[in-house]
Amino acid sequence: MSKEIAGRTFSTPEEAGVEPPTAQELEEYGKTFREARQKLRAASPDPEVLASSKFHDEISGTELDPRRGVWAGISGHRSVISVGESGRQRMFHERNVCHFCGRFALEAEGWAESIPPYHPILATWDDDANFFNGSFHVGCVRAFERRGEFRQAMVDWLTATNRLITVHGEDGQPHEISSTGLGYTEKIAELSDGEIYEDPRFNRWVFIEEAGPYHFLELDAAEALSAGDRIRGDGGGTSVVLPTEPDAGIESWNLPGLLNFLAVRDLYQGLLDDLEPKYEFWEGGVGRAGYILTYSLSAIRPLPSSIGDFFARYLPNYTSKRLEDA
Structure with missing residues (x-):
């Protein structure tokens, strides 16, 4: 059934009377x-x-608004400011260039990814920038010497809802900014090569590799993997x-x-x-x-077989979540 959330009505396609578009459309x-x-x-x-x-x-007006708080005065994700303890001058990383190898990153899900600049993720491993966003080759993350710090930053972002991040401003004082995570809060599996977290509201999961990279999975992808099939990234x-x-x-x-x-x-x-x-x-x-x-x-998508093995055991007893219960 339709449900109103934050003043908006959400319905299934069937309830809304929406027909699937034709190939010509x-x-x-x-x-x-x-x-x-x-x-x-x-x-x-x-x-x-x-x-x-x-x-x-x-x-x-939300915590994602780049004009609020510490973000005030920043125009665009390549702006230069100093908010770090060690004289860091870059707020963000350069777009379309892999943060780890410095070479061009042509996006392809599972091979080269990017994080948009409205997600404030602390770059604890970087002496030149305070927040991490932008592009990276998945293979470069796996080979990165300080990939453990990168992985922890991803875990903090992916598995949180709302949290506070502390940064130091030009005055040398700590300042807290609000950061919204993606809400995959329930850890449901610890595998030999990573962990799987579930979104408690929707039928979706994220697999975070032990080496650092992460992979999002919708229900259809999890079902395909559980059947031993390979899945294709978003085109x-x-x-x-x-x-x-x-x-x-x-x-x-x-x-x-x-x-x-x-x-x-x-x-x-x-x-x-x-x-x-x-x-x-x-x-x-x-x-x-x-x-x-x-x-x-x-x-x-180059995913380990352990993910499919896990979902083959997990999904038979899984109760699909409904939009109206979110």
Whole structure:
């Protein structure tokens, strides 16, 4: 049944009388979406600000609003301020560059990921920046010498609801800022290669590797893994600013060609060899930030078999959560 939460009514598609879109409608929606993004991109210096005003309205006045508290006066996620004890000057990390190896990170779920700048995650391992966000290669995290600190920061973020983070300002005094975690609060498994946490409200989980990286799982993915199947990462479109403007004809490049241009093919060779990647060029063009590529890329997610073994035991007795009970 429909339920009102925070002044909004949530319904299942059946209750709302919504029919699944046809393939033709999906193609038309995608075309409209790409045209709209192209117009926004022409006016925006950064893909990170392509969110709608509705998104900004949603976070305005909350702990995620970058204009509040310690965040006041910061305009954009590359702003330079000093809020650390050791003279740190960078608030955040650079977008589209792997924090750990310094090379370009082309996003592909399970292989190269990113954390948006509105999640304040303390970078205890970094002497130059106070908060971690931005891009990283999953393999680079696993090889990072201080990956234990990275892992703990991820655990604190993923498994919390609301918490306070203490930072030191230019006055040398501690300041507390509110941080909202993702709410996977219930640890349900300790495996040899990591832990699984469950969201108590929805049918979803996160697997946090012992080596640091994390992987989100919805119910359909958990069911597929429990049956011994492999699952494919999200192939939704995303936009990146390329380090240099490519030659004409980028729309006809295959994935190896793009990776060669970005000089990171060696970091993705395992994905190319073993994980059946599917790459599609959507559109590209020069904006104020440089050449912006919009693309989709998905691949088989490289997850350990222990996750599937666990869910094969867990799901038969699992009671699916309902939206109205959230």
